[in-house]
Amino acid sequence: MTYSGNPVSPGIATGPVFLYTPFKPQLSETHIPADAVEENIRQYDELREKAKLELDAIRAKLETEDPEKAKIFAAHNDILFDDAMDEEIRDGITYDNFTPEWAIQTTYEKFIKILSKAKDEIIRERVADLRDVRSRLIRIWHNVPEKNLSTLDKPVVVVAYDLFPSDTATLDRSKVLAIVTEIGGPTSHSAIIARSYEIPAVLGLRDAMTVLKDDETVIVDALTGKVMTEPDEISLTDYAQKREDYLVKGADLKKYTDVTAITKDGVRINVEQNIGSASATELEGATCTDGVGLFRTEFLYMGHDQLPTEDEQFEIYKRVLKAFGSRPMILRTMDIGGDKKLDCMDLLKEDNPFLGLRALRLSFAHLPIFKTQLRAAFRASVVGNLWIMFPMVGSMDDVRRAKAIVNEVKSELRAEKIPFSENVKIGIMVEIPSIALISDIVAKEVDFCSIGTNDLTQYSTAVDRLNPNVASYYQTFHPAMFRLIGQVVRAFSAEGKSAGVCGEMGGNPLSAAVLMGLGMRTLSMGIASVPSIKKLVTGTTILQLEKLANAVVNMSTASEVEDYLRRELASVL
Amino acid sequence: MYSRNTTVSNRTGLHARPASDFIACASKFKSKITIKRANEDDEANAKSIVMLLSLGLGQGTEVTITAKGEDEVEAVDALVELIDSKFGED
Numbered sequence: 073m074t075y076s077g078n079p080v081s082p083g084i085a086t087g088p089v090f091l092y093t094p095f096k097p098q099l100s101e102t103h104i105p106a107d108a109v110e111e112n113i114r115q116y117d118e119l120r121e122k123a124k125l126e127l128d129a130i131r132a133k134l135e136t137e138d139p140e141k142a143k144i145f146a147a148h149n150d151i152l153f154d155d156a157m158d159e160e161i162r163d164g165i166t167y168d169n170f171t172p173e174w175a176i177q178t179t180y181e182k183f184i185k186i187l188s189k190a191k192d193e194i195i196r197e198r199v200a201d202l203r204d205v206r207s208r209l210i211r212i213w214h215n216v217p218e219k220n221l222s223t224l225d226k227p228v229v230v231v232a233y234d235l236f237p238s239d240t241a242t243l244d245r246s247k248v249l250a251i252v253t254e255i256g257g258p259t260s261h262s263a264i265i266a267r268s269y270e271i272p273a274v275l276g277l278r279d280a281m282t283v284l285k286d287d288e289t290v291i292v293d294a295l296t297g298k299v300m301t302e303p304d305e306i307s308l309t310d311y312a313q314k315r316e317d318y319l320v321k322g323a324d325l326k327k328y329t330d331v332t333a334i335t336k337d338g339v340r341i342n343v344e345q346n347i348g349s350a351s352a353t354e355l356e357g358a359t360c361t362d363g364v365g366l367f368r369t370e371f372l373y374m375g376h377d378q379l380p381t382e383d384e385q386f387e388i389y390k391r392v393l394k395a396f397g398s399r400p401m402i403l404r405t406m407d408i409g410g411d412k413k414l415d416c417m418d419l420l421k422e423d424n425p426f427l428g429l430r431a432l433r434l435s436f437a438h439l440p441i442f443k444t445q446l447r448a449a450f451r452a453s454v455v456g457n458l459w460i461m462f463p464m465v466g467s468m469d470d471v472r473r474a475k476a477i478v479n480e481v482k483s484e485l486r487a488e489k490i491p492f493s494e495n496v497k498i499g500i501m502v503e504i505p506s507i508a509l510i511s512d513i514v515a516k517e518v519d520f521c522s523i524g525t526n527d528l529t530q531y532s533t534a535v536d537r538l539n540p541n542v543a544s545y546y547q548t549f550h551p552a553m554f555r556l557i558g559q560v561v562r563a564f565s566a567e568g569k570s571a572g573v574c575g576e577m578g579g580n581p582l583s584a585a586v587l588m589g590l591g592m593r594t595l596s597m598g599i600a601s602v603p604s605i606k607k608l609v610t611g612t613t614i615l616q617l618e619k620l621a622n623a624v625v626n627m628s629t630a631s632e633v634e635d636y637l638r639r640e641l642a643s644v645l
Numbered sequence: 646m647y648s649r650n651t652t653v654s655n656r657t658g659l660h661a662r663p664a665s666d667f668i669a670c671a672s673k674f675k676s677k678i679t680i681k682r683a684n685e686d687d688e689a690n691a692k693s694i695v696m697l698l699s700l701g702l703g704q705g706t707e708v709t710i711t712a713k714g715e716d717e718v719e720a721v722d723a724l725v726e727l728i729d730s731k732f733g734e735d
Contacts, residue, residue: 146665147665147694154693155672155692155693156693183699187699190699190701192703195699386705387704387705
């Protein structure tokens with residue numbers, strides 16, 4: 073059987089399942105006799121001390137190996153002795169006559185609820201820490217020894233519902249072949265740790281704890297997000313080979329992360345990063361990229377029940393700008409539509425949300441929200457090299473209207489004597505065919521563009537890229553796309569302006585090669601694609617890439633193009 | 646009762662290690678100490694890491710620190726100084 077989940081940390085592994093069920097007590101309201109208060113308070117103090125000793129031991133072990141992780145347990149210690157919670161727990165025992173266990177349960181639950189409401193995701197993630205400390209306290213209360221992933225006796229594929237920070241922080245890397253959980257996504261704690269440890273991980277695999285049996289052999293393909301049970305001999309050999317190839321390739325690719333992207337005939341290519349948040353992890357990419365080609369700002373609006381304030385946005389935009397110093401940081405204004413549900417805004421239910429009131433159109437319909445974002449961005453522009461980009465531009469009307477609003481915002485800031493940079497570049501996403509086809513005209517009125525190849529392909533080939541029924545009709549290598557993109561690049565080049573790419577075609581070496589051959593000099597992609605693109609760039613000449621592009625735009629089908637590219641570029645892949 | 650205002654100016658704001666240092670400092674004093682955003686009412690126990698974190702005091706936030714007790718002046722001054730020192734960052 074093959075099961076599917078979310079591949080959040082790449083790699084391949086084969087091994088026995090280890091079903092990990094952390095201690096999960098069933099708790100209910102329990103009371104102590106009124107005269108036992110003092111004794112129970114004493115037991116609570118003792119319990120805390122025991123928990124502290126456990127935390128101290130873990131910290132001591134980690135201080136040398138991994139000081140970053142040791143910090144998690146320092147934070148757990150702070151939680152353990154938190155003044156406000158301590159008072160409530162004591163009151164619970166003294167005045168409500170709760171057992172220490174129940175006092176702890178209810179108090180922690182209350183504070184978990186408080187933290188869960190925080191706007192900042194970083195703070196909400198601390199809820200996991202509260203749960204972890206509570207679990208530790210209750211486990212010790214029941215005299216259950218610490219069972220964790222640091223005491224595995226053989227290499228296993230760890231399968232769990234979810235993993236606590238202390239599970240992932242203490243796991244024995246040499247014994248954990250892969251991680252599979254029932255819940256969680258790419259930004260969850262487990263995903264982040266798995267990636268930093270380079271442990272293949274597939275999260276969000278429904279009912280994993282039920283369908284996978286303890287000790288059975290499974291193949292985890294965390295490149296595609298599949299977990300296979302009862303693999304036959306052929307699969308086992310196949311995947312052993314795939315794993316080898318993956319590891320060899322990975323080691324090879326790593327060498328290219330920090331190199332400067334310059335072709336063999338001396339042409340410099342800007343390799344930029346797409347980011348979808350301002351998290352420290354994402355901003356780490358600043359060490360090996362030439363800037364941010366796409367800063368998706370939707371995260372500010374999604375999953376929050378209130379709109380982000382101008383000041384909140386200001387702080388976040390400054391953080392990102394500072395991380396990239398003098399390099400371009402392209403901020404894309406809010407790109408959301410009726411296909412998503414927002415808690416902070418009422419979005420219309422539309423039959424065709426991808427052709428509806430979304431992105432820039434939505435911004436035009438909600439001017440105060442749009443202007444707030446622009447104000448915050450311009451205010452932040454003083455600390456770095458800000459470029460602003462509008463999504464879903466379909467006509468010159470859109471361009472001129474957006475620019476007029478930008479000018480309004482600038483006048484207002486000037487009148488309020490709030491400083492902003494006069495050098496902010498204003499540009500557009502090219503994703504709607506109608507604007508691509510008049511790119512010679514638009515290039516005269518904007519400073520740059522970035523091609524959103526995913527949506528451009530979707531709109532040009534009339535395929536819903538999220539609809540599995542027509543997945544085969546969505547063709548990244550359709551010759552028409554290369555012709556259209558070439559037209560855009562040439563039009564912008566004629567005006568001395570940059571036309572980059574921020575869609576998936578930029579991070580795929582095969583298509584990126586053609587884009588560079590068509591004259592493109594800026595590619596923006598997810599950080600994971602950077603090494604393979606740099607390998608491509610440093611291994612070819614622009615002359616070769618131009619020949620490639622010329623051949624491709626004269627081909628008739630996507631498969632013809634793809635086969636050709638795979639053959640021609642085999643040596644630099 | 647004694648109060649002072651200041652602005653959180655370190656890069657990471659009152660999160661993680663700075664928050665830890667803050668409550669460690671606050672816990673040394675006998676007074677009841679609270680911290681809140683200068684222009685809002687929601688105040689937090691300055692000795693509680695969880696309450697402090699839930700306020701989410703990022704860089705640039707103006708805060709009011711208030712203490713009530715025998716060492717209220719030293720408490721507030723020490724905490725304001727700690728914030729102003731940027732917790733040793735930068």
